[in-house]
Amino acid sequence: MTLDAAAVGARIVVRHETGGTGPTGGPQMTDVVGHVRAVDDSVVTVELRDGSTRSVELSTVVTWKRVPDRPVRRRRAVAIDPDELTRITSRGWPAVESVALGDWELRHAGRFTGRANSVAVTGSPGLPFAEALDRVLAFYRERSAPALAQVVVGSENDRLLAAAGWTPTAGYHGGAVVQVADLGASYTSDAVARVSPTADDEWLSHYGRVDDPASARAVMEGPARVAFVSIGAPTVAIGRVVVTGEWAGLSAVEVDVAARRQGLARRIxxxxxxWAASEGADKAYLQTMRSNTAALALYRPYGFVDHHDYVYREPGTGFSQG
Incomplete structure (x- = not known):
């Protein structure tokens, strides 16, 4: 059976050669299980459960078959490790430039948001901590950007950054709370809401905080499965939702001041x-400032609870970024 564009959207298991030698002397093989997102003449792209993707060259495929969708929810949203959730949220808000440093992810996107312009410090960098920080400083220095680290509050990496002299930032980039929820059986899509795979100029103008529309669109439209929701003509309320694997991420819910207290945010x-449930998500996350009590109250009826906090740290006065 040919693996072609007809398989897009299906869940499959594909066995392929890795290029190495197996234990019996034959070709080494491995299996990839997930949903097909794209197929061209040479490569099939499969999305895994955590939202990451794996590209497999068709010339290495030994066999493949369709498999049933996985059982509904194997673990509750609150059970996920904070570092793993950080990596999932990063895929939902992808930087224009992303470079791996072990488990860490160096991100740069023309200074559009702290999430897309900081190193996500999770797990191990794969080299001594001090050397890893030197690599971080060099990365951002080469891009004429300030070095910023996003780290889970209270984690071992947070402790190590503090010991290395990296201090919490103040103001807008101070950090946030990450909340999660298990999605319910059904949700009602608003009859007049518009759902688009791209952010038009009107949507961006309501989001605000956009000095560089090209960078903003590159980040927010980057994921394969993303939707921009808006209500009103002209637009008075917006939101963004992304699905990576089994997770949905909510962000950018904004309502014009004159249109507030009419239930528009709830409808968004x-x-x-x-939309997320229709895309197969069964869990959701959001990131907001802990001081944003209105947002926390909006999401509470949907079952969102605190998972962890993260903070941004920057080099102390003893570090040179120039």
């Missing part, structure tokens, strides 16, 4: 969750 969230 409900429509976003309906």
């Amino acid at each position: 969230v409900e429509t976003s969750l309906a």
